[in-house]
Amino acid sequence: MKGFTRLSIKRLKSIFIAMFLLSLPLEQTQAQYDGRYSFKYPKDYFSSGGKEVDFNTSVHKKIGILFRNRTNLPLQEIAGMMFNTSPFDRYKQFFYFRIEEEFREDIAKNNILSTRAYNYSGTPIAGGLPTSAGQGAFNLIFLKFGIKEVIKCSCNGATIHTNQGNFSFVGEDSILHEIGHAFVELADEYSHPRASNFAAVNLEDRSANNLKWNGLIGQGFLPNRRIKRSEIISGIDRGKYLIPSNNCYMNNHRNPEDNRYCPVCQLAIISRISQLSGATPPWQKGS
Numbered sequence: 407m408k409g410f411t412r413l414s415i416k417r418l419k420s421i422f423i424a425m426f427l428l429s430l431p432l433e434q435t436q437a438q439y440d441g442r443y444s445f446k447y448p449k450d451y452f453s454s455g456g457k458e459v460d461f462n463t464s465v466h467k468k469i470g471i472l473f474r475n476r477t478n479l480p481l482q483e484i485a486g487m488m489f490n491t492s493p494f495d496r497y498k499q500f501f502y503f504r505i506e507e508e509f510r511e512d513i514a515k516n517n518i519l520s521t522r523a524y525n526y527s528g529t530p531i532a533g534g535l536p537t538s539a540g541q542g543a544f545n546l547i548f549l550k551f552g553i554k555e556v557i558k559c560s561c562n563g564a565t566i567h568t569n570q571g572n573f574s575f576v577g578e579d580s581i582l583h584e585i586g587h588a589f590v591e592l593a594d595e596y597s598h599p600r601a602s603n604f605a606a607v608n609l610e611d612r613s614a615n616n617l618k619w620n621g622l623i624g625q626g627f628l629p630n631r632r633i634k635r636s637e638i639i640s641g642i643d644r645g646k647y648l649i650p651s652n653n654c655y656m657n658n659h660r661n662p663e664d665n666r667y668c669p670v671c672q673l674a675i676i677s678r679i680s681q682l683s684g685a686t687p688p689w690q691k692g693s
Contacts, residue, residue: 442673443621445689452627452669454492459685461499466683468539470523474506474547481505482528484546487581489526491655493672493679498526500683502535513537545588582655582667590678592671595635595649595657607674608656609635609647619650619670627669 450456461468473481481503489498503524512521512534520534586592593606610617612634622628628650635647649657654668667675673687680687 440677440689442677442687442689443619443670445621447625447627447688449626452492452666452672454490454495454666456492456496458499459496466500466685468535469501469679469682470539471501471503472506472509472545473503474545476547480528481524484581485524485526485528488585491582492667493676497676497679497683497685500679500685501526502531502539503528504535546585586656586667586671586675590671590674592656592674593647595651595654595668608650608654608668608670610649612646612648614648617648622650622669 473484475481485503488494489501494501503526504521505524508522512518518537521537523531523535523539525531591606592608595608610619612632617623617632619628623630629652633649633652635649637646650670651657651668653664653666654671655664655666656668656671657664673689676687679685
């Protein structure tokens with residue numbers, strides 16, 4: 407009877423854990439158990455200017471960015487903002503741009519084998535690309551809002567389960583902030599009652615005993631303290647989340663010191679790039 411009881415409890419515990427995992431967003435679940443936070447990274451791994459990851463045409467798939475521009479910002483300038491920051495700078499060979507108007511013209515002419523396209527620097531790709539070149543359309547839309555220029559980011563496709571649109575005034579920090587929302591489903595890290603309020607890979611519950619990113623704290627990549635994201639309503643902090651760092655584009659509230667994606671967000675971006683392209687993330691190599 408005692409053996410049966412222990413076995414029953416063990417089974418119930420396994421069922422409970424499985425149900426709990428199913429209730430978490432996929433990226434959140436993967437991040438907690440795929441080893442990304444415990445993997446040992448070089449000291450400069452999260453700094454810009456790191457070694458580029460080779461794109462293997464026989465193994466990897468390109469990730470397309472569909473670009474619509476109603477402002478005076480050139481594609482080259484926008485591409486530079488994105489691919490001069492880590493980790494996009496190491497994976498820039500994995501991306502290409504299409505200009506929406508040109509793409510529509512090419513499709514209307516049934517030109518599906520050599521649609522016009524541009525590389526990570528905004529330079530035209532000789533011969534173009536077939537429509538099958540990329541998976542997961544990542545959309546960057548630049549619009550006029552009165553006298554202001556604004557950006558709207560969105561993602562659509564079978565591999566990116568979101569159709570949200572994110573608006574912000576155009577600026578390098580804002581562009582990268584909105585890309586974090588749309589491309590990786592990262593949450594806001596700044597303190598505000600209207601900050602995005604959903605479980606995300608870059609948030610941790612305040613009640614957690616062990617922070618999921620403790621491995622990065624132990625390696626010195628994150629501060630060794632619990633940083634609260636406040637949500638003050640009627641003078642009372644209703645917030646329930648912790649954030650990894652005060653320095654991150656996702657903590658952007660027009661703060662000049664937010665000049666990077668924090669390590670937690672960088673690993674989430676690498677995970678999404680790997681998911682779409684078929685690349686192996688560093689924490690899974692050799693496993």
